[in-house]
Amino acid sequence: MDGLGEIIALVGISVIGTAFARKLGLLAPIVLVIAGLGLSFLPFAPEVHLEPEMVLIGILPPLLYVAAIEMSVPAFRFNLRPILLLAIGLVIFTAFAVGTVLHLLLPAVPYALCVALGAVVAPPDAVAATAVARRIGLPRRLVTILEGESLVNDATALVLLRVSVSAATGAAVGFMDVTVDVALAAGGGILIGGAAALVIAYLHRRIKEPLVDTALSLLTPFVIVLPAEAVHASGVVAVVVAGLYIGHRMPTLMSAASRLQTDGFWRIARFLLEGMVFLLVGLQLREIVRDLDTPWTEVVWVTAAVVLTLLVARFAWVFPATYAARLVPKMRQRDPSPTLSMPTVISWAGMRGVVTLAAALALPETSEVAYPRELFVWLAFAVIVVTLVLQGATLPWVARRLRVPPDxxxxxxxxxxxxxxxxxxxxxxxxxxxxxxxxxxxxxxxxxxxxxxxxxxxxxxxxATETPSQAYGRLRREMIDAEREVFRNARDEGRIPEEVLRRAQRDLDLEESLLLRTTED
CATH class of the missing domain: 1.10.287 (Helix Hairpins)
Known part of the structure; x- marks a missing residue:
């Protein structure tokens, strides 16, 4: 019961924290991380050890899947060049930049392991990017680029992490080894994701029961990621490929009732998972600090150097990548150069999240190579907190200050x-x-x-102050309230059974939900 009680308490705290953040107009991820940091030092707070497998297999796939489902495939395809430049090029550039700086500060640590930490902290988080970018109302194309980057960059980082750790532990890692590893991870992920998407799409077409359709949608990311990871392919790529395909085909795969029910399910699932993710990140502080045995002066200098390198590296990559490609006349005609505000916001929107912490916790405890693993875990944690709080909290101000043109x-x-x-x-x-x-x-x-x-x-x-459609919606909602009251009274007086009330209530609720957009517009 203690474990169950802790889970219920964490869910309750995440719900209350998110509601509190929305009430005050704050960003929920920042509020929940800070709440977790504070709770981690309270004597009665649960000590939650975040297992890497729980994040990479249990939490990340459904969040990536629902994000991919909602991603516009035409928009993703149109912005593929900037997305890949960020998701692949920037991750590699950042990993080696951080690795080089870290090796200069800690020369006793093998360079390959320093690059491994660079790969850990390089990818911005999918959950943080989506939560922050959409919340502050950035332009649609900019949001697409940030979301597309965060959907793909985890695969790049995890492959680079695996190669770097193999090199550090003495395994032979040559050009062909890296090429095969990348081809297996990316190519295998695409093949598995594409094949699974075709099968899942076929099942959705055959299923007519909304509850079964929703259950299949819940199982999909796990059914895809497990076999992909079993053959050492990228589960992230597989889930994203399947999500993009199924989301694009959704209007023809499911009935209207199934789409409405599935959408409602994923809304609540994402709400709970995102809240739990950021709260769990904050709750790791006590354990990470307790295990840290490096002198604090060294910790402060190394942490500051790594965070500063991350911030500078993103700017150093984004601006040339934005404008260099447009030196080609055909590219410039197809996609004119944006104002400086766009790459500036993209450069500042580099919030890290739970994947960074999970990857750090997955670093090997090996006797073959001596390195300060606890310090590496701390650095990953510090990067998450600093980038999320600093960049996430100031990104709305930066966007307003630069006058980023909204849609x-x-x-x-x-x-x-x-x-x-x-x-x-x-x-x-x-x-x-x-x-x-x-x-x-x-x-x-x-x-x-x-x-x-x-x-x-x-x-x-x-x-017009109130259009005819808005007037219709307002008046019809009042009529629906009157109808509901009659049905409730009839049920209370025993003139109709509960089942009749529920059927009528469902019909009235559906009609009112259709009127909400009219009234809000």
Whole structure:
């Protein structure tokens, strides 16, 4: 019961912390990390040891999967060049930059192990990037680049970590060995993810029960990552590939009821997992500090050097990578050079997360090579806290100060209205083709529904205080409340059974959820 009680307490703290952060307009990851740091030194706080396998196999795959499902494949493909430059090029550049600085400060530590720590701290975190970038309203393309980077960079870092540790422990690591390792990790991940995506997509098409569809969606990331890791392929790549494919095909794979239920499930799952992740990171402080036996003066200098190298390396890579490719005329015509504010924000959005800590905890405790493993774990932890608190807390201010241009909501509404107009026209054409024999009143009502959807889309472009659609939504919600009260009274008086109330309540809830967007707009 003690273990169960601790889990319930941690979930409760993460929920309360997230709600508190949203109430005050703060970023939940920062609040939860700070809460974990404070709780870690309280005598009654649970001492939670974060196992690397629990993170890399149990927590990371579902978070990557849901992020990949929501990623726009056309946007990902259009931004593939900057994404790969960050996810592959920047990770390698950062790993060697940190490794070089660390080796200069700790010459007794083999260079390969210093590079291994560089690989540990190099990749920004998928959860932190998504939570922060979307929360502060960065432009859509910038968010796509940051999310795309964080989806792929873990694979690069983990492969580089494996190669560096092998080299440090005396294994023969030549060019061909590295090439084979990378090909197996990346290529194997793509093949396994693609094959699994086809199978999962086929099952989704065959399944008609929403509960079974949702259960399959929950199992998918674990079913993919386990065989991928078993054959030493990249489970991260496999999960991301499958998520991109299934998310892109989602409208044709699931019924409407399944999509609604699956979306609701992943919302709550991601909410709980993200909160738990950052709280668990903070709770590791007591154990990490207790195991640290390096003099504090040395710890401070080495920590400051590693953090500063990380910050400088990201700027040193992002700016040349942004503008050098556009020296090619064809590239410049297809994708004009952005203002300085865009690469500046990307450079500052380098928050690290739980994957960095898990990778550090997975560093080997080997007698073959003497190195300060506890110091390495501390450095990874310090990088997470400093980048998350420093960069995460100041990123909104940086974006405002640089006047990063947000997406134009009017343009989005205009495109939506034009597309809705074409969609409604197609719906009316389908109605006319199938209307023979149907009651005239029914056909006319369906025509009005199609017309109403078009009008609602165009109304949002106007400047009226309350559009007809918004007035309809407001009044209809009041009517729904009145209907609910009648059904509740009938149930309480014993005139209808509970099952009748639930069916009516579900129908009214669905209708009200459709009205929410109209009222909020």
């Amino acid at each position: 134009d909501p009017t343009q989005d509404t205009l495109v939506e209205a034009a597309t809705q107009n074409a969609a409604s026209r197609a719906a009316r054409d389908r109605l006319e083709a199938l209307a023979d024999g149907a009651p005239a009143a029914t056909v006319e009502r369906l025509r009005e529904v199609a017309e109403h959807r078009v009008n609602k889309a165009w109304e949002r472009l106007g400047g």
